[in-house]
Amino acid sequence: MNIDVIKREIVAAHREWDKLGQSFDDDKYAEIYEAGVWDMLVSYCENKEYEVEGYPFEKRLLGETDEAYDEDYFCFERNVKYVEVLATQKPDVMELLFFYKQTFWYDETASPERLKEELLEAIAGNWYDIDF
Template sequence: MTIEEIKREIRSTYPLWKATDSSFDGEKVAGIHEVYIQELISNYCESKDYQVQGFPFEKRELGKTKPEYDEDYFTWERYEMYTDYLCLEKEDVLEIKFFYSNTFWPDFISTKDDILQNINCNIKNNLYDEEF
C-alpha cells in the first residue's frame, strides 16, 4: 500500500470509529478500528523492510528456534512501539502516524512535533510495557 492509500483508509475508517459510543461494546469496536489502522501502518513499514532492533524480521526468524519469540511475542503494543520508533528516523512513517493521530485525535496532535514529543515521552518513561 502507498501512503496515499493508507491515508484513504484512515479517512474512511475515521467516521466508523467516531460513531462508536463509550459503552463496553463501543470501546471494543473503536479498538478494532485502531488495530486495523496500526496494522496498515505496520504492514507498510514491513513492506519497506524497516527494522528496529531486529524487529520484526530477525525476531520472526528467531521464533523458528526460540520459544520466547513465538506468535505471542508479536503483540499490538510491540508493533505500536515499532512504528513509533520508526517515526524518529523515517519521515514517511512519521507522515502516516501524524495523519492518523491528527485525524483521530486532532485536539491532542496538531503538529508533527506533538507526535514526536509524545513518542519521546513514551520512550523516556518506558510506557510501552514491552521491549524488542
C-alpha cells in the same frame, strides 16, 4: 500500499469509528477500527523493510528455533512501539502516524514536531514497558 491509499483507509476507518456510541460494545468496535489502522501502519513499515533492533524480521527468524519469539511476542503493544520508534526516524512513518492521530485524536498532538518530541520522551522513559 502507498501513503495516499493508507490515508484514505484511515479516513474510512474513522468514519465508521466516529459513528459509534459510548456503550461497552461500541468501545470494542472502536478498538477494532483502531487496531486495523495500526495493522496498516505496521504492514507499511514491514513492506518498506524497516526494522528496529531486529524487529520484526530477525525476531521472526529467531521464532523458528526459539520459543521466546512465539505469536505472543508479536503483540499489539510491541507493534505500536515499532511504529512509534520508526516515526522518530522515518519521515514517511511520521507522516502516517501524525495523520492517524490527527484524524482520530485531533486534539492530542499539535504538530509532527511535537509528536516526535512526545515519542522520544516516551521511548527514553520506557513508557512502553516492553522490549524488542
